[in-house]
Amino acid sequence: MTDNVHALKHENIAQALAREIRTGKLKRGSRLPGEHALAARFSVSRNTIRSALTELSREGLISTRSGKGSFVTFDGRPLDDRLGWARALAAQGVATETRMLRLEKVEDPELAGRLGLASSSFFAVDRVRTLTDGPAVSLERSRIPAAGDLLDLPARGLLDGSLTATLASAGLHADHGDEWVTAAPLDEIDAAELGRSPGEWFLRARRVSWTASGELVEHVESRLDPLRFELHLRFGSTS
Numbered sequence: 001m002t003d004n005v006h007a008l009k010h011e012n013i014a015q016a017l018a019r020e021i022r023t024g025k026l027k028r029g030s031r032l033p034g035e036h037a038l039a040a041r042f043s044v045s046r047n048t049i050r051s052a053l054t055e056l057s058r059e060g061l062i063s064t065r066s067g068k069g070s071f072v073t074f075d076g077r078p079l080d081d082r083l084g085w086a087r088a089l090a091a092q093g094v095a096t097e098t099r100m101l102r103l104e105k106v107e108d109p110e111l112a113g114r115l116g117l118a119s120s121s122f123f124a125v126d127r128v129r130t131l132t133d134g135p136a137v138s139l140e141r142s143r144i145p146a147a148g149d150l151l152d153l154p155a156r157g158l159l160d161g162s163l164t165a166t167l168a169s170a171g172l173h174a175d176h177g178d179e180w181v182t183a184a185p186l187d188e189i190d191a192a193e194l195g196r197s198p199g200e201w202f203l204r205a206r207r208v209s210w211t212a213s214g215e216l217v218e219h220v221e222s223r224l225d226p227l228r229f230e231l232h233l234r235f236g237s238t239s
Contacts, residue, residue, distance in 0.1 A: 009042075009044055009048050010044075010048045010049075010051035010052040010055065011052075011055065013038075013042050013044065013048065013049065013052035014052040014053075014055040014056050014059075016042075017032070017052065017056060017061075018056060018059065018061055021056075021061050021062070021072055021074055022061075022074070026072050027072060028072050028073065028074065028227075029071060029072060030071065030072050031068075031069050031070070031071050032053075032062065032069060032070040032071070032072070034069060035049045035050065035053075038052075053070055056070075057070075060073065060074060060226065060227065061073065061074040062074070073227060074227055096129050096130060096131055096132060096137070097129070097130050097131075097132055098127050098128070098129050098130075098161060099127065099128045099129075099130070100125075100126075100127055100158075101126040101127060101128060101193065102124050102125070102126035103123065103124070103125055103126075103153070103154055103157065103158075104123070104124055104154055105121060105122070105123055105124075105146050105154065106121075106122055106123070106124045106143075107120050107121060107122075108120055108122055108143065111143060111219060115208065115216060115219065117216060119145070119146075119147065121145075121146040121147070122143040122144060122145065122146050122219075123143070123144050123145075123146050123150060123153050123154070124141070124142070124143060125140075125141075125142040125143075125144060125158070125163055126139075126140065126141045126142070127139075127140050127142075127163075128140075128193055128194060131228075135195065135196075135225075136193075136194040136195050136196070136225075137224070137225040137228040137229075138222055138223065138224050138225065138228075138229075139190055139193050139194050139222065139223040140220055140221075140222045140223075141220065141221045141222075142163060142218055142219070142220040143218070143219045143220070144163075144167065144172075144216075144217070144218050144219075145172075145215070145216055148170060148171075149169070149170035149171065150166075150167075150170050153166070163218070167217055167218065172211060172215065172217045172218075173211060173212075173217070174209035174210070174211070174217045174218070175209075175210060175211050175212035176209070176210055176212075177207060177208050177209035177210055177217075178207070178208050179205060179206065179207040179208075180205070180206045180207075181203055181204070181205045181206075182203070182204050183201055183202070183203055183204065183226065184201070184202070184204045185198070185199045185200065185201055185202075186198055186199065186200050186201075186202055186223065190202075190223050194223065201226065202223045202224060202225060202226060203222075203223070203224040203225075203226050203229060204221070204222070204223060204224075205220075205221070205222040205224060206219075206220070206221050206222075207219070207220050207222075
């Protein structure tokens with residue numbers, strides 16, 4: 001019975017601190033209060049606090065340095081990526097810069113077949129997004145229709161540097177779609193593009209979006225730094 005109560009206490013404390021970290025109350029790089037202070041705050045023993053901190057460390061939210069304390073290592077935020085990553089990050093107050101890796105027409109019969117499209121012509125728009133004066137946080141490989149008002153895209157480039165704005169200007173507005181998210185270690189190619197080490201774990205996302213009339217808007221595969229992004233699923237009644 002005692003072990004179960006202890007486990008419940010440390011899990012509740014870990015969840016409370018995790019909420020403060022995820023909502024930004026405890027920001028990346030900030031030092032958590034010491035074990036004595038946390039024990040007093042939650043009216044538990046230091047052993048219970050240590051168990052809670054271990055749980056937070058396992059979740060990648062903090063790191064503990066011997067003799068110095070525990071520090072927040074997570075600054076991920078739930079983002080509405082329907083806006084595009086740049087605008088979604090900006091809405092959260094995160095300044096980013098984007099480096100274009102590729103903007104050219106490609107033929108991809110396999111992708112066209114998978115999406116049920118008659119044309120296998122796409123524009124490849126590959127970009128790396130970095131924090132201003134900071135590390136790379138995402139690698140995005142988009143495939144969009146090489147048709148209609150987008151035919152001269154390689155010559156004129158993205159509208160205001162934004163793929164979302166460019167698609168909207170061509171009348172392509174995402175109405176519905178699907179997204180899949182897994183986690184996997186970076187291969188050598190992705191690691192080199194991101195300036196990271198091969199084998200480092202990143203989120204791997206694949207999203208397909210369509211207009212209300214069923215036209216393809218975008219197929220994008222992304223590699224996302226798990227310390228900067230999190231998956232947010234909503235379920236149940238909102239009434």
